[in-house]
Structure formats: structure tokens, C-alpha cells
Amino acid sequence: MKSVPDFSDIEKAHLIIHEYIHRTPALTSASINSITGADVYFKCENFQKVGAFKFRGACNAVFSLPQEEMELGVATHSSGNHAAALALAAKIRGIDAHIVMPRTSSEIKKKAVAGYGAKITFCEPTLEARENTLEKVTGKTGAIEVHPYDNFFVIAGQGTAAKELIEDAGTFDILLAPVGGGGLLSGTAISTKHLLPDCKVIATEPAGADDAFRSFRAKKLIPSVNPKTIADGLLTSLSDRTFSVILDKVDDIVTVSEEKIVEAMRLIWERMKIIVEPSSAVPLAAILGNKVEVKNKKVGIILSGGNVDLERLPF
Amino acid sequence: MKSVPDFSDIEKAHLIIHEYIHRTPALTSASINSITGADVYFKCENFQKVGAFKFRGACNAVFSLPQEEMELGVATHSSGNHAAALALAAKIRGIDAHIVMPRTSSEIKKKAVAGYGAKITFCEPTLEARENTLEKVTGKTGAIEVHPYDNFFVIAGQGTAAKELIEDAGTFDILLAPVGGGGLLSGTAISTKHLLPDCKVIATEPAGADDAFRSFRAKKLIPSVNPKTIADGLLTSLSDRTFSVILDKVDDIVTVSEEKIVEAMRLIWERMKIIVEPSSAVPLAAILGNKVEVKNKKVGIILSGGNVDLERLPF
Numbered sequence: 001m002k003s004v005p006d007f008s009d010i011e012k013a014h015l016i017i018h019e020y021i022h023r024t025p026a027l028t029s030a031s032i033n034s035i036t037g038a039d040v041y042f043k044c045e046n047f048q049k050v051g052a053f054k055f056r057g058a059c060n061a062v063f064s065l066p067q068e069e070m071e072l073g074v075a076t077h078s079s080g081n082h083a084a085a086l087a088l089a090a091k092i093r094g095i096d097a098h099i100v101m102p103r104t105s106s107e108i109k110k111k112a113v114a115g116y117g118a119k120i121t122f123c124e125p126t127l128e129a130r131e132n133t134l135e136k137v138t139g140k141t142g143a144i145e146v147h148p149y150d151n152f153f154v155i156a157g158q159g160t161a162a163k164e165l166i167e168d169a170g171t172f173d174i175l176l177a178p179v180g181g182g183g184l185l186s187g188t189a190i191s192t193k194h195l196l197p198d199c200k201v202i203a204t205e206p207a208g209a210d211d212a213f214r215s216f217r218a219k220k221l222i223p224s225v226n227p228k229t230i231a232d233g234l235l236t237s238l239s240d241r242t243f244s245v246i247l248d249k250v251d252d253i254v255t256v257s258e259e260k261i262v263e264a265m266r267l268i269w270e271r272m273k274i275i276v277e278p279s280s281a282v283p284l285a286a287i288l289g290n291k292v293e294v295k296n297k298k299v300g301i302i303l304s305g306g307n308v309d310l311e312r313l314p315f
Numbered sequence: 316m317k318s319v320p321d322f323s324d325i326e327k328a329h330l331i332i333h334e335y336i337h338r339t340p341a342l343t344s345a346s347i348n349s350i351t352g353a354d355v356y357f358k359c360e361n362f363q364k365v366g367a368f369k370f371r372g373a374c375n376a377v378f379s380l381p382q383e384e385m386e387l388g389v390a391t392h393s394s395g396n397h398a399a400a401l402a403l404a405a406k407i408r409g410i411d412a413h414i415v416m417p418r419t420s421s422e423i424k425k426k427a428v429a430g431y432g433a434k435i436t437f438c439e440p441t442l443e444a445r446e447n448t449l450e451k452v453t454g455k456t457g458a459i460e461v462h463p464y465d466n467f468f469v470i471a472g473q474g475t476a477a478k479e480l481i482e483d484a485g486t487f488d489i490l491l492a493p494v495g496g497g498g499l500l501s502g503t504a505i506s507t508k509h510l511l512p513d514c515k516v517i518a519t520e521p522a523g524a525d526d527a528f529r530s531f532r533a534k535k536l537i538p539s540v541n542p543k544t545i546a547d548g549l550l551t552s553l554s555d556r557t558f559s560v561i562l563d564k565v566d567d568i569v570t571v572s573e574e575k576i577v578e579a580m581r582l583i584w585e586r587m588k589i590i591v592e593p594s595s596a597v598p599l600a601a602i603l604g605n606k607v608e609v610k611n612k613k614v615g616i617i618l619s620g621g622n623v624d625l626e627r628l629p630f
Contacts, residue, residue: 025340046588049345266625273361273621275588306588310581315625 004245005152007194010159010187013060017157020059020092022048024161026169026300031271036287038294041172042268043165046276046306050084050112052233053161053184053304054148058085060157061146062093070095072142077123077130079105080233081305082148087116098143100134102126108309149183150239159187165300166192172199173297176283178304179203179212179253180234182242188302189249200251204286206230207255211237216246216253230258230314233279233304254292260285262314268303275306278314319560320467322509325474325502328375332472335374335407337363339476341484341615346586351602353609356487357583358480361591361621365399365427367548368476368499368619369463373400375472376461377408385410387457392438392445394420395548396620397463402431413458415449417441423624464498465554474502480615481507487514488612491598493619494518494527494568495549497557503617504564515566519601521545522570526552531561531568545573545629548594548619569607575600577629583618590621593629 005013026041033040045053062074073096076086083099090097097118101110102125113120123133138145146154161184162175175192179185189201205213209227215238223237238246246253265281267288268274280303286292287299320328341356348354360368377389388411391401398414405412412433416425417440428435438448453460461469476499477490490507494500504516520528524542530553538552553561561568580596582603583589595618601607602614 051588269590269625273366273590275584275590310584310628310630313625313628 001152003152003241005156005159005190007190009156010163010191013064013153013156014160014163016063017056017059017160020063020089021056023164024048026165027272027274029272032267035267036294037296038287039298041165041169041300042272043161043300043302044274045161046274046280046303048305050081050088051305051307052081052085053158053302054081054085055088056160057151057154057157057183058082058146059089061151061153062086062089062095064153065144069144072096072144073098074146075134075138075141075143076100076146076148077134078148079109081307083109083118084112084116086146087113087118091117096141096143098137098141100130100137102130106309149181149236150241155183155186155242155245157187158184159191161302162188162191162300163195165302166195169300171196171298172300174200174202174292174294175300176202176204176286176292177302178231178234178279178282179205180279181236182212182238182246184302184304185250186242186245189245193249201249202292203246203250203253204282204291205253205255206234206261206282207257209234210255212246213253213255215243216250219247229261231261231279231282233277234282254286256282256285256289256291260289264288266315275308276303277305277308280304280306316467318467318556320471320474320505322505324471325478325506328379328468328471329475329478331378332371332374332475335404336371338479339363341480342587342589344587347582350582351609352611353602354613356480356484356615357587358476358615358617359589360476361589361595361618363620365396365403366620366622367396367400368473368617369396369400370403371475372466372469372472372498373397373461374404376466376468377401377404377410379468380459384459387459388413389461390449390453390456390458391415391461391463392449393463394424396622398424398433399427399431401461402428402433406432411456411458413452413456415445415452417445421624464496464551465556470498470501470557470560472502473499474506476617477503477506477615478510480617481510484615486511486613487615489515489517489607489609490615491517491519491601491607492617493546493549493594493597494520495594496551497527497553497561499617499619500565501557501560504560508564516564517607518561518565518568519598519606520568520570521549521576521597522572524549525570527561528568528570530558531565534562544576546576546594546597548592549597569601571597571600571604571606575604579603581630590623591618592620592623595619595621
């Protein structure tokens with residue numbers, strides 16, 4: 001089996017998941033257009049089920065495999081949106097979801113995942129503990145691991161967001177997405193370069209977690225070391241699989257400061273009256289920080305999610 | 316001229332203002348439906364221009380009068396959404412807006428009104444000072460006063476929100492709106508009772524500013540004395556004009572606690588990922604507080620606006 005999906009796999013994913021996902025709207029804002037000098041369309045994955053694009057990929061992974069392979073359930077380690085997404089997708093299919101979560105995860109996230117009926121195993125908050133615990137869980141249960149981004153079906157599922165955006169809002173000059181592990185970015189690039197070969201795909205990354213930026217420049221994978229950013233969805237490092245797509249299909253990667261992320265997040269909240277998490281604000285931060293030239297261009301931005309702790313806002 | 320609009324006046328208003336306003340979406344939330352046991356449609360006036368339904372009424376007032384009556388501009392006293400709404404409507408028509416604002420208004424609101432090019436006169440933060448200052452301003456300039464709710468055209472304009480909601484989402488069993496001065500409620504009741512005579516129109520009011528509730532029960536106008544609520548859009552008292560519509564067309568008025576308002580506001584933010592101001596959360600608060608029986612019913616809620624100071628959130 002090929003390791004990376006092409007556009008036909010994204011089309012297949014869309015057929016499989018469309019009855020479970022929301023077709024989220026593409027919103028515009030006159031005042032953000034006036035501030036940026038561009039015509040900006042925001043693909044609102046903050047309105048997606050579980051509050052993030054992650055539900056697309058998790059849903060495709062859960063519904064793409066035949067029943068006999070899925071009977072023992074699915075498993076992952078995640079402290080964030082992927083855990084909730086996989087738990088909900090498994091619940092819909094009627095199989096078990098085994099989620100390994102660091103014991104330090106926020107109560108809100110623990111409750112959300114438990115609320116979808118997942119079986120949670122807590123572990124120490126290190127990558128090693130997470131991986132070891134997951135191995136034990138899959139060994140004991142026979143559940144299939146669904147990695148948050150290093151997974152063929154997950155990447156294909158995430159690619160449906162850009163596909164919908166282009167179907168609903170037409171051509172673009174530039175499409176911007178945040179990059180963490182690269183699942184959303186890979187899927188976005190595959191859809192966009194197939195549907196709009198002349199559209200630039202530019203990834204945006206916090207300067208405090210710039211492994212994708214450095215890897216892209218060096219043309220070799222350089223994992224994150226102690227990444228630090230308010231955009232907590234973007235702390236992960238690329239995998240070989242997502243990096244290969246990014247090298248092939250992404251035009252550029254730019255980095256943004258923490259200050260610009262908060263400024264962009266606040267602008268989206270105040271002007272658009274929608275709630276987005278810091279990771280979602282990274283593309284607009286790149287525009288506000290003049291890292292991407294958008295004047296008089298039609299620009300698409302994937303707003304990745306809207307899960308924020310209202311008691312710990314940066315403003 | 317009649318003092319209160321009927322549905323044909325709301326239809327006229329809609330024809331006049333439709334090119335200037337947003338036709339805001341009616342959103343639903345699976346998780347709020349599951350919590351309430353109802354099928355709830357939220358009319359998102361938080362996405363309206365200037366962030367509130369007030370733009371509908373202000374726009375209708377500014378565009379309904381013939382040019383020769385408008386040449387000297389429009390005027391109002393307001394510290395809130397009506398000031399910004401009137402300023403933007405006047406700017407679009409190319410006439411002056413004279414706004415009397417208490418000098419204690421927040422910097423954000425002063426900036427917003429000034430940003431629309433209005434001429435601001437500051438006064439002491441008392442109703443007497445506001446009215447006296449406005450009289451001086453209209454005396455000097457000849458501008459026409461546009462009251463925030465005690466105005467035929469304003470009420471007709473506000474009624475277009477419920478008209479759109481019913482056109483877009485079909486029939487309802489119950490329509491809920493917040494009540495402050497009664498402009499939105501009057502317009503909502505006129506539209507709803509014309510289009511859906513069997514639909515109940517229920518007003519929701521903070522217990523700390525319950526003049527409409529008490530007036531409705533007593534069948535005579537009892538103005539607010541020292542109202543106090545986080546729902547700062549609902550501090551005003553009814554006028555004779557709005558009260559007459561409310562007595563005629565509203566089925567009931569219920570009050571809600573401050574605690575339930577914050578709980579409902581938080582629920583909308585967390586589950587729907589949209590930003591609403593406390594006044595917008597009052598109808599859902601009534602449902603959460605079991606003040607309105609909605610089980611298995613189709614319910615419409617007008618979300619009045621989304622202008623909140625992000626630095627002073629109640630959670």
C-alpha cells in the first residue's frame with residue numbers, strides 16, 4: 001500500500017466521512033479584509049465536531065478499515081483534540097477507543113474524552129511514557145493504533161477541509177495552514193495542488209516550535225527540541241510521511257512570534273465573534289507580521305479549531 | 316402617522332436595509348439540543364455589522380426618511396451598540412451622526428464610535444445629563460434624534476431579524492428574545508405573530524433589571540430603578556410605545572438569575588464556539604433555569620450581539 005494519499009484518496013475519504021462531519025462554513029470579515037488588504041476566507045473548523053479538524057482524519061481512519069480489522073477497537077496517545085476526535089469516531093462506529101493521556105492533561109480534556117465513552121489509561125507526561133503505555137494497551141487489547149498525523153487515512157481525512165473550502169469559495173491565490181505534526185498541512189497541500197495547481201500553499205508555524213521551518217530549509221527532518229508556544233496544537237514534530245508531502249507540495253514555511261499569535265487570535269475573536277484556539281490564529285499572525293504578502297490577493301485560511309480554556313485566556 | 320409598525324412596515328424596512336445588513340445565519344448545536352431536549356435555532360446577530368442587531372433599526376431610521384429631512388444629520392445618546400450602529404448607518408448615507416456619550420464609556424466603545432466618523436459630545440453619566448446634552452446638540456445642529464428603541468423605524472428594523480429567522484428556519488413553537496427597552500422584542504413579536512400566529516413569543520429578562528416583567532404583570536409601565544445586571548444591554552426601561560406592543564403581542568415574560576446568564580453565556584462560547592455578549596445569553600439562561608418549557612419543541616433564540624470586553628470576562 002502507498003504511504004501517502006493522493007487526491008483520489010481524499011475524495012474517497014470525503015465520501016466516507018461526509019455523513020458524520022459538519023461541512024463547516026467559509027466566513028469572511030470586512031474589517032479583516034480592510035486591515036490586511038486581501039480577500040480572506042476562513043474555513044471554520046472550530047465549528048467542526050469536537051471543535052477541531054481532527055475529527056475528519058480520525059473519522060476516516062475509523063471508517064476506512066473493514067469491520068473485522070476494527071473489532072478490537074482503536075487506540076492512540078494524545079492529550080488534545082485527536083483524543084476526543086478518535087473517541088467520538090469510535091463511538092459512532094460502535095467500537096472501543098483506548099486513549100492514553102498524560103495524567104497532567106486538563107480536567108476539561110479528560111472529561112471530554114471520557115464523555116465520548118473512551119477507555120482512558122493515564123501515564124506520566126513524557127513521550128516515552130506515552131509510547132510505552134500505548135504499546136502495552138494495544139498489546140493487551142489488540143486495538144489498532146491511529147496516530148494523530150503519521151497515518152495515511154488521517155492525512156486523507158484532513159485534506160477534505162481544503163477540498164470543501166475550494167469547492168465552496170472558488171479559486172485562491174494563496175492557502176495558509178498551521179503546521180504541527182503536518183497532517184492538516186499535508187492533506188491541505190494535496191487537495192490544493194490538485195484542484196488549484198497555481199495556488200501557493202504556505203505553512204505557518206510558531207517561531208517557538210519551528211521544526212517544520214528548519215526541516216524545510218535544510219531539506220532534512222529536524223525534530224523539535226523543547227518547543228514552547230501558546231499554540232499548543234503545534235508542539236509536535238513532523239513525521240517522515242508528512243515531511244515527504246510537505247517537501248513535495250508546500251511552497252514555503254514562515255514563522256511567527258507569540259505576540260503576533262495573540263494579536264491575531266484577539267482580532268478574530270473581536271471582529272469575527274468566533275472562538276478560535278491559538279493554533280488557528282497562526283496563519284493570520286503571519287499576515288499581520290508581514291511574513292506573507294497578500295495585498296489584493298484571495299487568501300484561504302484553515303482555522304484549525306476552537307478548543308480553549310476560557311479560564312486561561314491570553315488577554 | 317401610526318406610532319407602532321405592523322408587519323408591512325417590517326417588510327418595507329427589510330427592502331430598505333437588506334443591501335446594508337448581513338443576513339445572519341441561524342445556527343444549531345447538537346450538544347445544546349441534547350442538554351435542553353429541544354431543537355434550538357440561534358439567530359446570530361452577534362455576526363451583524365457593528366456586532367449587534369441594533370444596526371438593523373438604526374439603518375432603517377437613517378434610510379427611511381427623505382433626503383431633505385436628513386441633511387442636518389442624526390443624533391442620539393448612547394453608550395453602547397446603538398451609538399455605533401447609528402454612526403455607521405449615517406456614514407453609509409453620507410450624513411453626520413452626533414452621539415452624546417457618558418464620559419465614563421469604555422475606551423473601546425468611544426474608539427468604535429469615533430472610528431465610524433461620528434461627532435461625539437461627552438457628558439456626565441446620568442440620564443438627565445444625557446438628555447440635556449442631546450437637546451443642546453439637536454438644538455444647535457438641527458439633527459434628527461433617533462432613539463435607540465422608542466422609534467417607529469427602529470422597531471420596524473429590529474423586526475427583520477425574526478422575519479429572516481422564520482424565513483430561513485421555518486416554523487417554530489416558541490421564539491425567545493431578551494428585553495431591555497423593548498425595541499427588539501416589539502419587532503420580534505410583530506413579525507412572529509404575523510408569520511406564525513401559533514408560535515409563542517416569550518421575553519426573557521435579568522431578574523436584576525425586571526421592569527418589563529413587573530410592568531407586564533401589572534399591565535402598567537413601571538420604570539427601572541437602579542437596575543443591576545451583567546447583561547448591560549438590558550438596563551434600559553420600556554417606553555409607552557414598546558410596552559403597548561408587548562402587552563398586545565407577547566405571551567409571557569420570565570426572569571433569570573445572573574448565575575444562569577453566565578452559565579448560558581459560557582455554554583454558547585464553549586459549545587458553539589461563537590462570542591456573544593451577556594444580553595444574548597438571557598434566553599438560553601431561561602431555558603437552563605427551567606423558566607420556559609421547551610422539551611421536544613422547536614425554539615428560536617435571537618442572539619442580540621457579540622460586543623464584550625475580552626479583558627473583563629465573567630469566567
